[in-house]
Amino acid sequence: MVEFVTANMAPLMFGALVFFLLMGFPVAFALAANGLVFGLIGIELGLLTPALMQALPERVFGIMRNDTLLAIPFFTFMGLILERSGMAEDLLDTIGQLFGPIRGGLAYAVIFVGALLAATTGVVAASVISMGLISLPIMLRYGYDRRIATGVIAASGTLAQIIPPSLVLIVLADQLGRSVGDMYAGALIPGLVLTGLYAGYILLTSIIKPEMVPALPLEARSLRGWKLLLRVITSLVPPLVLIFLVLGTIFIGIATPTEGGAMGAAGAILLALAKRQLSWGLMRQAMDATAKLSSFVVFILIGSTVFGLVFRAVNGDLWVEHLLTSLPGGELGFLIVCNILVFVLAFFLDFFELAFIIVPLLGPVADKLGIDLIWFGVLLGVNMQTSFMHPPFGFALFFLRSVAPKTDYLDKITGKKIAKITTGQIYWGAVPFVVIQIIMVGLVIGFPQLVDAGRDKGPAINLNDVKIEIPAFDNQEVAPPFGAPAQPESSPNDDIMKQLQGK
Secondary structure: OHHHHHHOHHHHHHHHHHHHHHOOOOHHHHHHHHHHHHHHHHHHOOOOOHHHHHHHHHHHHHHHOOHHHHHHHHHHHHHHHHHHOOHHHHHHHHHHHHHOOOOOHHHHHHHHHHHHHHHHOOOHHHHHHHHHHHHHHHHHHOOOOHHHHHHHHHHHHHHHHOOOOOHHHHHHHHHHOOOHHHHHHHHHHHHHHHHHHHHHHHHHHHHHOHHHOOOOOHHHOOOOHHHHHHHHHHHHHHHHHHHHHHHHHHHHOOOOHHHHHHHHHHHHHHHHHHOOOOOHHHHHHHHHHHHHHHHHHHHHHHHHHHHHHHHHHOOHHHHHHHHHHOOOOHHHHHHHHHHHHHHHHOOOOOHHHHHHHOHHHHHHHHHHOOOOHHHHHHHHHHHHHHHHOOOOOOHHHHHHHHHOOOOOEEOOOOOOEEOOOOHHHHHHHHHHHHHHHHHHHHHHHHOOHHHHOOOOOOOOOOHHHOOOOOOOOOOOOOOOOOOOOOOOOOOHHHHHHHHHOOO
């Protein structure tokens, strides 16, 4: 028994972690407890030295000193301030009026606002809940199919997962040891392409089944002409300016992601102040939610650090590397298995948990296979986005279920009876968008330039191709550089060399 445990410490450790996660234990404590218990077992069996555990305090303090992680509370605070100051409501109302005359106009508005909220908030829960509260009653009022309405709201809210400043991209960059700015630049174009695929699905629906996505009736379009133009300018320009200040300065290189997050938090406060929505109550709610989310992330990171330290000490990284590099198909086989693994685990784990548990195991193997880690991180980010849309465990579906009508009700404006939305309708509405996200994973694999085009990779220089040629002077006299001391015609070393050569 002792020999079996000694020879299989790594798979036993990984299996124990999976068991505790399936039993429902909190991820942070399951990770830390596994690391500590197997660390003590390894010390008892003589596989590890007690000095290994003395490295834990320094690793924990290293997490606290990580400036990159400061971007998480900054972007979270920015998103909560904007969401609770009414920006989402203004955006949806304005863009709904703008796209109202065309079939599927409200759905296009939800997708466009979802992308804007993703680029300003970076928080999925805030986007889904705010759009569910604001746009879902309007879509039901004017006869939208319930599956289309709920699916497009949930899917658009998850754009905050992949469009910068996504919180998961910060974690992925930290775990893969790459720049957050490069990760943001690489994810921008795939995020926009995914937004276009959502809009394409609505366009296809409006052509095949126009009754599922009707246009707004004339009486519902209250803004026209100059009034609509003024509303567009006042509602769209401030968030677009904030997006440029945050993301533009990061992409240009003027600000780091942490500095961009601080700028965004300050800009969100100024926008809320300009709208006269800023209050101590709003600030307190935003700070409480930010503190909870940041603590959640840091505790998981500490737990994964404890687990990772012991897992590597028992050669777990080599076990995973051998397991994945021996797959048939080489690099493509590795990518297929990784994406299937992440897709399946996303049924049960949150995207933060996936980033802290799976990515540290897959990243070194991908690096050894010669895979660009920025591209690999964006690929995993697109795949992890499906974790929010999986029936029946998708978090975005839970968020939408919490605000969707659970009983029939009378609409206050039209006076018509609106039927409730069932959980089954929410699940079936999410299925087409999950398929679209899987297609996007395939596009990123098939067209890696989608990621590379968004960032400057710099000139690729192969040092083996560099040749340095020193021209021969043929005993010609060369004038010394200006200001350099003149060289003597001969030196004692020259005389010695002549004697040795028999001259």
